[in-house]
Amino acid sequence: MVTVSHKTIKEMRARNAEYVHHRMQIPITDEQYLFWDNILTNYYDEAITLYQDLLAQTNYKSRNRCYDPGILQGKLTLKIGDKRIYAHRFTYVVRVSLPLSSQQVIRHQCANERCLNAAHIELGVQAQNFQDLLSARAYGVRWELLPKSAFETIR
Numbered sequence: 001m002v003t004v005s006h007k008t009i010k011e012m013r014a015r016n017a018e019y020v021h022h023r024m025q026i027p028i029t030d031e032q033y034l035f036w037d038n039i040l041t042n043y044y045d046e047a048i049t050l051y052q053d054l055l056a057q058t059n060y061k062s063r064n065r066c067y068d069p070g071i072l073q074g075k076l077t078l079k080i081g082d083k084r085i086y087a088h089r090f091t092y093v094v095r096v097s098l099p100l101s102s103q104q105v106i107r108h109q110c111a112n113e114r115c116l117n118a119a120h121i122e123l124g125v126q127a128q129n130f131q132d133l134l135s136a137r138a139y140g141v142r143w144e145l146l147p148k149s150a151f152e153t154i155r
């Protein structure tokens with residue numbers, strides 16, 4: 001079980017306040033981007049509670065710092081309104097206060113597609129995601145290169 005520390009929540013709230021202050025005011029039509037933007041702007045308290053609940057369901061693997069939901073197959077999903085979304089997308093967006101568009105894929109740098117540790121995630125496109133899979137199969141995961149902090153994943 002992963003418990004989110006007060007320090008982390010404080011860091012998340014500070015980051016979210018920056019997001020709400022500086023969020024894009026240009027017209028954006030990507031439906032998924034607007035969905036996340038709405039959560040970050042209007043429902044962040046609820047999102048933090050859900051984030052904590054999700055992480056509380058995970059097992060922490062000290063060997064590789066993965067937050068693993070421990071389900072046997074597939075990826076953990078959750079329902080918000082009438083949308084079913086991947087838990088790892090939710091935890092990433094809420095952890096770093098960055099909305100994702102429908103074009104952006106989550107690239108698990110730990111090669112564990114269920115992992116909810118935002119520090120193990122990079123954003124990209126489908127082609128990169130596939131490349132990650134091939135290179136993880138060929139060379140394994142280079143754990144020493146993974147960031148310690150979620151914010152290091154944003155470049």
Ligand SMILES: [Zn+2]
Nearest residue numbers: 066110115120
């Ligand atoms: Zn991981």
